[in-house]
Amino acid sequence: MKRVLTATALLMATTGLASAEGSLQLYNWGNYTSPELLEKFTAETGITVTVTDYDSNDTALAKIEAGGHGFDLVVPSANYVSIFNEKGLTVPLDLAKLPNHANIAPEWKDVAWDAGRTTSIPWQWGTVGIAVDTAIYGGDINTSAVWLEVPDELKGKLNVVPEMMDIVTLATKYHGGEPCSEDLEVLKKVRDSLMAAKPNWVSMDYGATEKMANGDWAASVNWNGSSMRIRLDKDTVAYGYPKEGYPLWMDSVMLLKDAQNVDNAYAFMDFIMKPENAAMISNFARYANGIAGSEAFMDPEMATAPEVVIPEEHKAAGFFMPTCNEKSREYMTAIWTELMK
Missing domain, CATH: 3.40.190.10 (Periplasmic binding protein-like II)
Incomplete structure (x- = not known):
């Protein structure tokens, strides 16, 4: 719950790649998504990612609930995950499409707000x-x-x-x-x-x-x-x-029920559960993430920062x-x- 500064849309890819491989609409907290991460994802997949910012869980919930938003993925905080689910705004994840799901750290794999991590995957926590x-x-x-x-x-x-x-x-x-x-x-x-x-x-x-x-x-x-x-x-x-x-809070990525780019959403979710990519998220916004092995790829100061290590x-x-x-x-x-x- 993070972590907000601005409300901007970041378009990371060339037009040619976007038309070749499609797009993805990510609805996330402001100043919270690493541009380098998006560039790497686009370079590897050809998928254009557009990030639209919000400034609170309630803002995101209201926008999604109103419909007609066009987003594929949203990143609510732990105490809002069940609200999104109960309102029927999200769908259970097909874990067969997420081989990197196994990289979720044990302490974040079976959490109170999402038993077994069947509807969300970690983004960052703090x-x-x-x-x-x-x-x-x-x-x-x-x-x-x-x-x-x-x-x-x-x-x-x-x-x-x-x-x-x-x-x-x-x-x-x-x-x-x-x-x-x-x-x-x-x-x-x-x-x-x-x-x-x-x-x-x-x-x-x-x-x-x-x-x-x-x-x-x-x-x-x-x-x-x-x-x-x-x-x-x-x-x-x-x-x-x-x-x-x-x-304490953890923000997690969820697949929206009315997502239009489902395959691309799965590609992105699996991508960010690779340790080196999860580290890119943390190195940008300076929060811990929930992916085992990501620490090896983080900036050295993250390991001892009193803001990160309580x-x-x-x-x-x-x-x-x-x-x-x-x-x-x-x-x-x-x-x-x-x-x-």
Whole structure:
């Protein structure tokens, strides 16, 4: 849940190859797909890949559910996989067409949101935390107090990504609640603290990778891969893991029921499960992936990056987001609607 900056379409191939071998329409998070990966895929298969960006799981779900979208593959987060399936928007995978399915790492092969990996394959996974320029703020960054009780040094300089599930969940954990909470007492604290904190934020926007690197922002609730990319450009930036609790996520590729380029979609899914190709995805966006053996092809700094390899002292506070029921989503949506006014 990743990981977004822009909304652009990337067309990677020549017209001749496209007409010879067909095309593929990938609907993915923004600034999340390696151009080099697409170039390699096109060179090997002749298939033209068009990437259309989205900025949230809810945006992607609404677009797909409305129909007439023309996409073949979508990349939702773990807690949305079952929603796509239950709504009949995706189809089970023909594993006979995916010989590289065997490359999925054991810990990602039989997951709670997709037993046996029969409807999705891994893209990338990571965490939701806080990127902070420590040259501006020297206090504890491993707490959601950084953005809910904004210190003076960060007032008017801190951004919050407009991702409802992540933000409401972080605030809920800060107030002692659990993900998908229906506890009205806790949710009132969540609502009140978000509304009180908002005047101290500079924005609710995507784009931390660029805006923190160039000094426009001093802090942002952010995703770990984006935060690593910032640090590589600005070494005073550090990534905090909220001790009150922070979400883990995995984004996975799913085949849409109304896909028009099914064979090409299978070719792409199998391609990205080769370790050297999965590494290209990670080297671009700076998130871990779920393919065994890909580490050997990753940039060396990925192996020790504190944004990618969760420090031992912060592991216990992380949790995978469950799929929230309708009532809890209604509560979250009500809080979010008020916050976004």
